[in-house]
Amino acid sequence: MPFNRPLILLLLMLLLTAAWWRLQPEAASVQRTQLLMGTTVSIEAAGADRAVLERAIAAAFAEMARIEALMSPHRPDSDVSRLTAAAHTATVAPETVEVIALGLDIARRSGGAFDLTLGRLKSLWGIETETPRVPAPAELASALQGTGPGALSVSGDLVTKRSPQLAIDLGAIAKGYAVDRAIATLRAHGVPSAAVNAGGDIGLLGSKLGRPWRIGVQHPRQASSVLVTLEAADRAVVTSGDYERCFERDGRRYHHLFDPQTGYPAGRCQSVTVLASHAVLADALATALFVLGPERGLALLRDYPGVDALIVAADGRLHSTPGLAAVKAGPS
Amino acid sequence: MNFLWRRMTAADRLVVAGLMAAAVAGIAWVAAAPPGRRVVAGDGERVLFVAPLEQPREVELAGPLGPTRLMIDQQGARITASPCALKVCMGMGPARRPGDLLVCLPNRILVQVEGEAEESAPYDLLSR
Amino acid sequence: MICSAADREPLEQTRRRVFLALFTALAVALHTLEALWPAPAPWFRLGLANILSLVALFLYGGQAAWTVSLGRVLLGSLLLGRLFTPGFWLALGGAVVATLVMVVAHRLAPRRLGPIGVSALGAAGHALGQMTVAWLVLVRHPGLWQLFPLLLLVAVVAGMLTGWAAAVLLERLESHEAFRKAG
Numbered sequence: 007m008p009f010n011r012p013l014i015l016l017l018l019m020l021l022l023t024a025a026w027w028r029l030q031p032e033a034a035s036v037q038r039t040q041l042l043m044g045t046t047v048s049i050e051a052a053g054a055d056r057a058v059l060e061r062a063i064a065a066a067f068a069e070m071a072r073i074e075a076l077m078s079p080h081r082p083d084s085d086v087s088r089l090t091a092a093a094h095t096a097t098v099a100p101e102t103v104e105v106i107a108l109g110l111d112i113a114r115r116s117g118g119a120f121d122l123t124l125g126r127l128k129s130l131w132g133i134e135t136e137t138p139r140v141p142a143p144a145e146l147a148s149a150l151q152g153t154g155p156g157a158l159s160v161s162g163d164l165v166t167k168r169s170p171q172l173a174i175d176l177g178a179i180a181k182g183y184a185v186d187r188a189i190a191t192l193r194a195h196g197v198p199s200a201a202v203n204a205g206g207d208i209g210l211l212g213s214k215l216g217r218p219w220r221i222g223v224q225h226p227r228q229a230s231s232v233l234v235t236l237e238a239a240d241r242a243v244v245t246s247g248d249y250e251r252c253f254e255r256d257g258r259r260y261h262h263l264f265d266p267q268t269g270y271p272a273g274r275c276q277s278v279t280v281l282a283s284h285a286v287l288a289d290a291l292a293t294a295l296f297v298l299g300p301e302r303g304l305a306l307l308r309d310y311p312g313v314d315a316l317i318v319a320a321d322g323r324l325h326s327t328p329g330l331a332a333v334k335a336g337p338s
Numbered sequence: 339m340n341f342l343w344r345r346m347t348a349a350d351r352l353v354v355a356g357l358m359a360a361a362v363a364g365i366a367w368v369a370a371a372p373p374g375r376r377v378v379a380g381d382g383e384r385v386l387f388v389a390p391l392e393q394p395r396e397v398e399l400a401g402p403l404g405p406t407r408l409m410i411d412q413q414g415a416r417i418t419a420s421p422c423a424l425k426v427c428m429g430m431g432p433a434r435r436p437g438d439l440l441v442c443l444p445n446r447i448l449v450q451v452e453g454e455a456e457e458s459a460p461y462d463l464l465s466r
Numbered sequence: 467m468i469c470s471a472a473d474r475e476p477l478e479q480t481r482r483r484v485f486l487a488l489f490t491a492l493a494v495a496l497h498t499l500e501a502l503w504p505a506p507a508p509w510f511r512l513g514l515a516n517i518l519s520l521v522a523l524f525l526y527g528g529q530a531a532w533t534v535s536l537g538r539v540l541l542g543s544l545l546l547g548r549l550f551t552p553g554f555w556l557a558l559g560g561a562v563v564a565t566l567v568m569v570v571a572h573r574l575a576p577r578r579l580g581p582i583g584v585s586a587l588g589a590a591g592h593a594l595g596q597m598t599v600a601w602l603v604l605v606r607h608p609g610l611w612q613l614f615p616l617l618l619l620v621a622v623v624a625g626m627l628t629g630w631a632a633a634v635l636l637e638r639l640e641s642h643e644a645f646r647k648a649g
Binding site: 039040041042044045046048136201203205207208214219221222223224235243244245249250279335 | 339355362366381382383422423424439441443444446448450452460461462463464465466
């Protein structure tokens with residue numbers, strides 16, 4: 007059957023267009039989720055090459071798993087477990103040193119509101135287990151003995167405990183650190199835009215496709231509502247609230263953010279949201295502010311000019327740093 | 339092909355070319371269009387189960403503690419039964435939008451809705 | 467079939483009627499044959515019966531085309547026992563849109579569009595009509611329309627082939643004096 011030349015040309019052009027179109031590296035947005043550090047960690051990344059994004063995300067998750075292995079109290083060979091088991095000193099990884107150093111600094115500046123040494127207190131309450139309980143006052147006093155900013159010191163790669171029974175808990179601050187490490191890994195792979203969400207601890211790399219990331223802040227009392235939406239890029243956003251990880255006993259609700267002075271869950275705030283350059287800092291400050299309450303908390307933040315915060319006090323009133331107004335998203 | 343070409347007027351050829359171009363363009367558009375939303379269930383590492391969000395169904399996902407029941411219906415994807423102690427997963431509400439998550443940590447079950455994110459969502463991520 | 471030369475007008479009309487009846491019968495036969503043919507999917511058919519609608523259109527005009535098309539669908543479905551089944555409505559929807567498109571196209575460009583062009587348009591219309599009926603009556607899922615571009619492509623190709631058959635048939639018929647136009 008003789009073929010018609012114009013038709014063949016048309017078909018060839020169609021074929022070439024289809025081939026060219028298929029061969030373009032797929033500009034893509036990739037999202038992956040894993041169960042890590044006792045929560046769901048979700049990483050989404052956008053960029054010019056899907057293969058690069060997949061590799062970067064896998065590397066970021068691997069890095070977070072490595073940090074978890076270092077700082078989890080549930081692993082017998084982690085730095086935290088070894089430190090807890092040690093009588094006096096232990097040698098730890100540089101990452102652990104970094105985290106402990108930051109934690110101690112915040113502990114001092116917050117007058118002890120942030121505390122790295124509440125391991126025994128947490129075990130007592132069993133707040134992260136399936137069988138939480140309300141401890142007796144005597145048990146609390148015993149668990150709080152020897153805690154506080156002065157109970158721990160770090161020098162080089164050596165961490166020293168003041169008393170042998172001291173149990174270190176890097177809890178939330180480790181999650182923030184892992185988020186920072188994940189962001190650094192993604193950045194090192196050349197990813198232009200990414201967001202890491204580890205159970206509400208958020209790290210942002212770049213902006214989202216030409217506009218800042220929109221972060222909704224959970225309303226502390228209405229489960230399906232958003233308190234406010236914030237805009238951020240290249241920043242970390244961490245919220246600590248009394249509604250997550252809690253249990254009820256005899257009509258009272260107990261959550262997981264303890265006041266180191268009383269041993270009971272802190273009651274001055276419903277939730278605190280902190281925006282800072284790094285998630286580890288935001289994490290530590292969020293915990294400190296939650297314990298301190300709005301007035302002393304905002305006073306503490308005067309030492310941190312690059313940090314913004316929104317505090318929902320126990321009575322539901324909102325307090326914020328002056329810079330927060332600039333970060334609120336306009337009506338969309 | 340010549341037997342066709344001979345009997346086609348100029349207008350015929352134009353019409354046929356136009357219709358076929360439209361059809362091919364349509365095929366390309368359909369092939370490139372984002373697929374519907376999927377429900378992906380796994381244990382955090384492996385994928386155990388994938389299904390379209392649009393089709394109602396019920397499925398049991400096996401975890402170390404036992405089976406967690408997942409229901410997909412008009413409201414979305416929900417966990418309706420699970421062997422965990424605190425049943426936090428069952429209160430997580432229907433997952434509908436791309437990125438919505440359901441988790442049963444004790445039973446190591448993770449359910450996520452995948453698909454193209456809509457730009458009209460009020461926020462990209464939730465800090466809680 | 468040459469009768470008394472005096473009654474030219476009624477002669478033409480009678481002739482027309484008889485031939486249209488013949489065309490319709492042939493269309494029904496082709497429709498039935500196609501329905502019994504094994505096909506990859508129920509809708510991917512050649513539409514051979516449309517050849518006769520085209521011939522009627524080009525020989526006798528729009529109304530004749532409607533007669534043959536609608537007659538074919540009704541009688542064909544009746545014969546196959548498919549009257550008022552979903553398949554019937556699909557066929558009817560397709561035929562209505564196809565015939566509409568063909569009649570309008572032929573009226574707008576009687577000289578410039580030949581049978582192949584008109585048939586291609588009619589085939590596209592047929593695909594559209596069937597899709598619409600399917601959407602209204604059978605499957606309300608928007609994913610249905612994702613099939614349309616492929617269906618359209620197949621329809622246009624089939625339309626070209628049936629158009630060619632119609633063109634060949636028209637050539638033969640128009641040379642016979644039974645089909646010579648009056649005046």
